[in-house]
Amino acid sequence: MVIRRRVIAGKLLDILVASLYADRIPRAMGWRIADMYQTGELWGVEGFKLLKKACMMVEPDKTVMVLRTGRDA
Amino acid sequence: MPKFSVELVPRDPLWKTALMAMIAEGLGFDGLWMSDHFFNRNVFIALSEAARRTRRLILGPSVVNPYIHHPITIAQIMTTLNDMAGDRFRLAVGAGDKLSLARLGIERRNPVEEVSFFVERLRKIFSEGPRLEMPPVKRLPIFLGAQGPRMMRLAAQIGDGVLVNWSNLEMIREAKENVRDALTGGRDFVMAVHLIVSIHEDAGKARKTAVPFAAYLMAGSSPKYLERIGVSEELRGRVARCLETSDWEGLYQVSDGDWVDYFSIWGKPERLEEHIANIIELGYDEVVLGGPLGPRPYRALRWISRMVRRLGRENC
Numbered sequence: 001m002v003i004r005r006r007v008i009a010g011k012l013l014d015i016l017v018a019s020l021y022a023d024r025i026p027r028a029m030g031w032r033i034a035d036m037y038q039t040g041e042l043w044g045v046e047g048f049k050l051l052k053k054a055c056m057m058v059e060p061d062k063t064v065m066v067l068r069t070g071r072d073a
Numbered sequence: 074m075p076k077f078s079v080e081l082v083p084r085d086p087l088w089k090t091a092l093m094a095m096i097a098e099g100l101g102f103d104g105l106w107m108s109d110h111f112f113n114r115n116v117f118i119a120l121s122e123a124a125r126r127t128r129r130l131i132l133g134p135s136v137v138n139p140y141i142h143h144p145i146t147i148a149q150i151m152t153t154l155n156d157m158a159g160d161r162f163r164l165a166v167g168a169g170d171k172l173s174l175a176r177l178g179i180e181r182r183n184p185v186e187e188v189s190f191f192v193e194r195l196r197k198i199f200s201e202g203p204r205l206e207m208p209p210v211k212r213l214p215i216f217l218g219a220q221g222p223r224m225m226r227l228a229a230q231i232g233d234g235v236l237v238n239w240s241n242l243e244m245i246r247e248a249k250e251n252v253r254d255a256l257t258g259g260r261d262f263v264m265a266v267h268l269i270v271s272i273h274e275d276a277g278k279a280r281k282t283a284v285p286f287a288a289y290l291m292a293g294s295s296p297k298y299l300e301r302i303g304v305s306e307e308l309r310g311r312v313a314r315c316l317e318t319s320d321w322e323g324l325y326q327v328s329d330g331d332w333v334d335y336f337s338i339w340g341k342p343e344r345l346e347e348h349i350a351n352i353i354e355l356g357y358d359e360v361v362l363g364g365p366l367g368p369r370p371y372r373a374l375r376w377i378s379r380m381v382r383r384l385g386r387e388n389c
Contacts, residue, residue: 017371030088
């Protein structure tokens, strides 16, 4: 379970970093993601939730595909 | 084994650029260059955040140009950044992007002379003044961004290093020869090459992602080089117009030629690995991986990081 979450989180981070719509993410949420990456918390349960929320704001279709199938577009 | 750096374009929100800087450090890269364009986030503010978030990465703007910056402002900024991260900073100066300057109504006239004068004044400020009322920078390596032989020779004469702005191996080899012929006295000098990279398992996707970056470089290149690689003034003009109007579909339609290969390295990761191995053989000291990196930049950085470790083992 933990390994799968870590793999999916990596794919979500990939979506977030590749997105051209990062300006849609509220600043505070963006900085929270950066902070959590720095401390390693991004790979935990709370970090996963935050990543999921941010990715849904910028690339909803790609995010749903990763969450449902584990594969990216 | 050369050093490996990443180049970021600070067009995204600052938190995302900071995130990328931390990712680059976490993956073991040695340095981070950040491009300077007036229409993006300010490079120095972005670099200061990167400095705050990292411990080891060598940082620098690439390139600041003498047409929109004054040497005293750059001296002040670099001295202030020195407060944040000591000896981790360096600076690259270059003639800048012709198209961006044109958007400001600035003509990129006498680029070699302008860059030379700028570097000379900057060094003078650091050595003779006017004195800045801050602890001085002990050492600030100054690189020159270069494409043509005159700028390469200037870099060899007055720079601590050169950032060769070509992705094509033939041009990269030629640049090495130009600098080597002009270097005197066996002094320390860093030969760095800045590649526009786009990698992905699907080579077609990688190429598509590379095109806008390659196009910016092509549209601002010297007519002499464009003629050499078979790019007509008419094609250059069409590409420039597509960029000016953000006509990406139009850009892809005029980008089916070989010119994209001169200004970028794109394809499956193995292709980049072979390219880097060839660059290592040429004796370069630093490889800068810039441009989009790929349709998936995080994944591309992880691929490159593994590639660098493999190449390191082979070259040990």
